[in-house]
Amino acid sequence: MTEIISATEGEPPAVDWGMLRPGEQVEAHRGAVALHRGVVEETIPHLGVVWIRDSSTGTRKLLSHDDVVLRRCRP
Incomplete structure (x- = not known):
């Protein structure tokens, strides 16, 4: 997995x-590190999960x- 560093x-x-x-x-961030970037494909809010397509x-x-x-994401 490639990590994207984000301030x-x-x-x-x-x-x-x-x-x-x-x-x-x-x-998707964990602390100051962006782990994934992508487009939301499906959401299941009551379970607290989303599917994204990683760009x-x-x-x-x-x-x-x-x-x-x-x-x-920033434009």
Whole structure:
């Protein structure tokens, strides 16, 4: 897995997982490190999970709110 280093200063706020919609571009962060970046494909808010299509690998990733914080990608 390729890690994308991201500065914490000026980062967009964390996303409310219940407000995510398919097609949105997000980054999955753990601390100051962005682990994945991709497009939301499916959300299951009551389970606290989302599926994204990782933009660097093209693979589908299941993300849990227990493991990462999601932030919308900067334009």
